[in-house]
Structure formats: C-alpha cells, structure tokens
Amino acid sequence: xxxxxxxxxxxxxxxxxxxxxxxxxxxxxxxxxxxxxxxxxxxxxxxxxxxxxxxxxxxxxxxxxxxxxxxxxxxxxxxxxxxxxxxxxxxxxxxxxxxxxxxxxxxxxxxxxxxxxxxxxxxxxxxxxxxxxxxxxxxxxxxxxxxxxxxxxxxxxxxxxxxxxxxxxxxxxxxxxxxxxxxxxxxxxxxxxxxxxxxxxxxxxxxxxxxxxxxxxxxxxxxxxxxxxxxxxxxxxxxxxxxxxxxxxxxxxxxxxxxxxxxxxxxxxxxxxxxxxxxxxxxxxxxxxxxxxxxxxxxxxxxxxxxxxxxxxxxxxxxxxxxxxxxxxxxxxxxxxxxxxxxxxxxxxxxxxxxxxxxxxxxxxxxxxxxxxxxxxxxxxxxxxxxxxxxxxxxxxxxxxxxxxxxxxxxxxxxxxxxxxxxxxxxxxxxxxxxxxxxxxxxxxxxxxxxxxxxxxxxxxxxxxxxxxxxxxxxxxxxx
Ligand code: NAD
Numbered sequence: 001x002x003x004x005x006x007x008x009x010x011x012x013x014x015x016x017x018x019x020x021x022x023x024x025x026x027x028x029x030x031x032x033x034x035x036x037x038x039x040x041x042x043x044x045x046x047x048x049x050x051x052x053x054x055x056x057x058x059x060x061x062x063x064x065x066x067x068x069x070x071x072x073x074x075x076x077x078x079x080x081x082x083x084x085x086x087x088x089x090x091x092x093x094x095x096x097x098x099x100x101x102x103x104x105x106x107x108x109x110x111x112x113x114x115x116x117x118x119x120x121x122x123x124x125x126x127x128x129x130x131x132x133x134x135x136x137x138x139x140x141x142x143x144x145x146x147x148x149x150x151x152x153x154x155x156x157x158x159x160x161x162x163x164x165x166x167x168x169x170x171x172x173x174x175x176x177x178x179x180x181x182x183x184x185x186x187x188x189x190x191x192x193x194x195x196x197x198x199x200x201x202x203x204x205x206x207x208x209x210x211x212x213x214x215x216x217x218x219x220x221x222x223x224x225x226x227x228x229x230x231x232x233x234x235x236x237x238x239x240x241x242x243x244x245x246x247x248x249x250x251x252x253x254x255x256x257x258x259x260x261x262x263x264x265x266x267x268x269x270x271x272x273x274x275x276x277x278x279x280x281x282x283x284x285x286x287x288x289x290x291x292x293x294x295x296x297x298x299x300x301x302x303x304x305x306x307x308x309x310x311x312x313x314x315x316x317x318x319x320x321x322x323x324x325x326x327x328x329x330x331x332x333x334x335x336x337x338x339x340x341x342x343x344x345x346x347x348x349x350x351x352x353x354x355x356x357x358x359x360x361x362x363x364x365x366x367x368x369x370x371x372x373x374x375x376x377x378x379x380x381x382x383x384x385x386x387x388x389x390x391x392x393x394x395x396x397x398x399x400x401x402x403x404x405x406x407x408x409x410x411x412x413x414x415x416x417x418x419x420x421x422x423x424x425x426x427x428x429x430x431x432x433x434x435x436x437x438x439x440x441x442x443x444x445x446x447x448x449x450x451x452x453x454x455x456x457x458x459x460x461x462x463x464x465x466x467x468x469x470x471x472x473x474x475x476x477x478x479x480x
Pocket of ligand 1: 132133134135136137141159160161162163189190191194195198208209210211213216217230231232233234264265266358360386428433
C-alpha cells in the first residue's frame with residue numbers, strides 16, 4: 001500500500017483537501033492495524049521474509065537509489081552507496097541474523113525473596129509503528145527503523161521526507177514490490193500528511209529530524225501516551241587537544257564536513273582548540289579540503305554534495321553573513337546552484353547564530369579556548385549534543401573530557417563513525433533526542449519487554465496473608 005500526496009509547500013491545500021488527506025490516512029492506518037490484529041506480523045518467518053525483501057530491494061536497485069540520491073542531494077555515487085544503501089542493507093542483514101535469538105524469552109535470575117519460581121522477559125511486538133524520516137540520509141533513516149520495527153513483529157507506516165522527493169518516490173515504488181505492502185505502508189507527502197498521521201493513534205512513533213518538529217511529534221504522541229523515539233540534531237563539538245596528531249585530526253574533521261556537504265546529524269559542528277595548535281590545525285584543514293577537491297575545485301565537483309535546497313543554502317548564507325569571526329578557508333555561496341564552499345571561520349562571536357544554531361552544512365567555526373577545562377565548560381554551558389568528538393593522543397585527556405561531559409554518543413580520534421557498528425546503540429540525550437536504535441537496541445525499542453514471573457502453587461505459606469499478627473510481622477520483617 002502506498003499513498004502519495006502533493007507537497008503542500010508547492011501547492012497550498014485547503015480545508016477540504018486536508019479533510020480528504022486525513023480520511024485517506026485514517027483508512028491506511030486502520031487497514032494496517034487490521035493486518036497487525038490478524039497476527040500476521042508476529043511469526044518469525046514473516047519477519048525474516050520482510051527483512052530479506054528489504055535487503056533484496058536495496059541490492060537489486062542500487063543504481064536507481066544512487067541516482068535518486070544524486071537527484072535529491074547531488075550525492076556522489078560512492079557516498080550514496082556506502083553511507084545510505086550498503087550500510088542499510090548490511091544492518092538489515094544483521095537484524096535478520098539475530099532477530100530470532102532476540103525474540104526468544106530471556107530468562108532472569110531471581111532473588112531469594114521471589115523463590116520458588118522462575119522469571120523471564122518476553123519481547124512482544126508493540127503493534128502499529130509510525131516512522132517519520134528526514135531527507136539527509138533518506139534511505140537509511142527510513143529503512144533502519146522500519147526494519148527494526150518489522151524484526152520486532154510490528155506493522156509499520158513509513159513516511160519518507162518530501163524534501164528528498166526522488167528517493168521518496170523510489171522507496172514508495174519499490175518497497176511494496178519486495179515486502180508485504182498490507183502490513184508495511186508507505187505514505188508519501190509533506191507536513192500535511194505528517195500532521196494527518198500524527199492525528200492517528202499508533203503504538204510507537206519513531207521520528208528523525210529537527211528538534212522543533214520533534215516537539216510537535218512529542219505533543220501529538222502524548223495525547224495517546226504513545227512511546228516515542230526522537231532522533232534529533234544539535235551542535236556536535238570537536239575538542240582538538242594539543243597532544244593530537246593535528247594533520248590526521250584536521251583531515252578527519254574536514255571529511256566529516258565534506259560528507260554530504262555537512263548535512264549529517266552527527267557532523268562535527270564546531271571545533272574547540274587552544275591557541276598553540278590553532279594555526280597548524282586551520283592550515284591542515286585548508287590542505288585537506290584542497291586535496292579532497294583535487295584540481296577540480298568544489299563548485300561542480302561530482303565528489304561534493306549539493307545543499308538540499310535554495311532555502312537551506314540561503315540559511316547558510318545567513319549564518320555566514322554575520323558572525324564576527326575571520327573566514328580562513330572558503331566562504332563562497334551560490335544559493336541558485338545550492339552550493340556552499342567548505343568554509344572555516346576562526347573565532348566567531350559565541351553569541352552569533354553560527355555558534356547557536358545547528359549548522360547542518362559545510363561551515364566549520366573554530367573557537368579558541370584557554371585549556372581543556374575551558375573546553376569542557378564551554379560544552380557543558382550548552383545543550384547536550386548528539387555527538388562529541390575528541391582528538392588527543394593523551395588518553396587521560398580524552399577520558400577526562402568524556403567523563404566530564406554528556407552527549408548521545410562520542411568518538412575519539414575520528415568523527416561520525418561511532419554510528420556504524422550495530423552493537424553501539426545510537427541516539428541523543430536531552431535536546432538531541434531520546435531513545436536508541438541500531439542492532440538489538442532497535443529491536444528492543446520496538447518491543448514490549450514483558451516481565452513474567454511464574455510461581456508454583458505450592459508451598460503457599462499462610463504467614464504472607466493478613467491478618468498481620470505480631471508473629472507473622474516478625475517473620476516477614478526478618479525475611480525481607
Ligand atoms: P525534514 O524537513 O525532512 O523533516 C523531517 C520529517 O518531519 C519529514 O518527514 C517531514 O515531512 C516531517 N515534518 C516536517 N514538519 C513537520 C510538522 N510540522 N509536523 C509533523 N511532521 C513534520 O528534515 P529536517 O527536520 O530538516 O532534518 C534535519 C534535522 O534532522 C537536523 O536537525 C538533523 O540534525 C536532524 N537529524 C537527526 C538525525 C539523528 O539520527 N539524530 C538524523 C538525521 C537528521
């Protein structure tokens with residue numbers, strides 16, 4: 001089943017149309033719920049078949065997906081393949097391999113007070129899950145939560161982002177050809193479709209996107225007390241210590257900004273560095289960007305992604321217009337061609353928008369700090385980030401920074417890569433999100449981990465029941 005509703009930003013819709021969308025969405029949700037209620041999605045064979053179908057879909061149609069990503073984001077083929085297509089099929093294969101084991105009841109040891117008896121945790125599906133995805137990694141960020149929901153035995157409504165329409169269309173066309181489209185429905189469309197979906201009752205809502213819309217989703221979920229995962233954004237800092245290998249640090253940070261032109265939720269947002277190594281670091285960044293671009297420059301370079309839309313390029317131009325710092329690298333913006341050059345700004349005003357909004361583009365502010373302690377204070381003075389990066393050869397320093405700060409995830413001596421192993425649960429904290437997924441944590445997120453205690457009917461000692469005589473009370477107090 002798949003539904004396609006026009007992007008309301010392109011064509012404003014009136015109340016009659018809104019009612020029509022709500023009615024259509026209501027029908028889709030109710031028929032997906034009927035499938036769930038029928039019990040079809042619970043057997044492990046069904047779950048594994050769907051996961052196989054998703055992997056086959058990605059493998060059979062790699063070229064079509066790479067093209068869609070290029071159309072939407074100017075994504076280089078290899079970035080689309082590695083960071084959106086193959087990484088997704090690999091993780092779905094991992095879910096497929098382990099789902100049956102994770103779905104089994106998990107025996108637990110009981111304390112003396114609960115004996116005789118046995119205890120177990122029984123993972124059971126939640127019901128109908130809603131997955132709302134953003135545009136920056138539009139395949140991975142839709143399919144990984146969808147696959148986790150399926151692995152846990154749920155039926156799903158999946159809403160891709162309207163901001164990446166070619167990929168959204170490809171997913172809506174191909175998903176029903178490979179998996180059970182009555183149990184997993186794709187609803188394409190913009191804010192009006194998302195709003196109509198959020199009016200419905202779900203058993204889980206998994207949202208990835210901006211913090212502002214995260215609030216709207218949380219409010220809508222609260223109405224039905226629906227559990228949510230919110231995968232949000234924010235400003236992920238990098239601390240470069242003077243013990244770091246400066247060239248390697250600069251190349252890795254530059255890569256984190258180059259990848260998808262900085263439009264990655266865990267992209268390094270800004271750098272904190274002491275004055276003694278700042279100039280070397282900025283020079284090394286310049287050199288790294290020059291090497292990545294080759295002699296082709298960045299403007300028409302097929303290895304460098306575009307900014308997703310003129311509106312987003314205009315937003316980045318705004319951030320670069322008024323920051324009070326010195327542009328040390330790049331600075332060129334051409335909104336008409338959705339182009340922003342990799343740009344380094346040294347010592348912007350910390351009250352500027354550049355240092356307060358999530359940048360989500362290839363612009364890197366460098367902030368000079370007095371010491372590691374000052375870097376920690378800077379980070380702790382702001383919202384808890386989705387990711388935190390430390391470059392240091394001195395392990396005491398990296399441990400000190402990790403111990404004194406809080407973030408959704410962290411990576412030492414690299415950026416972004418901590419989200420790749422499925423063994424590491426991924427998610428934010430505070431304003432950068434709530435809840436975790438990837439691997440088993442995704443399976444558990446979409447499961448009700450039901451606690452079950454089995455007791456034998458004998459013995460059934462009378463002293464546990466009222467009336468609470470002095471003797472009984474003494475025994476109970478002693479036992480507990
Ligand atoms: P977006 O504009 O594509 O929006 C995300 C989804 O929300 C879309 O499907 C959209 O239709 C829906 N939406 C938009 N407005 C809505 C509304 N008013 N009500 C209900 N739904 C609505 O993506 P975006 O928000 O621009 O994505 C970028 C943000 O997402 C950044 O902040 C980034 O850091 C964050 N992000 C986080 C992660 C993560 O895993 N934590 C991953 C990618 C992106």
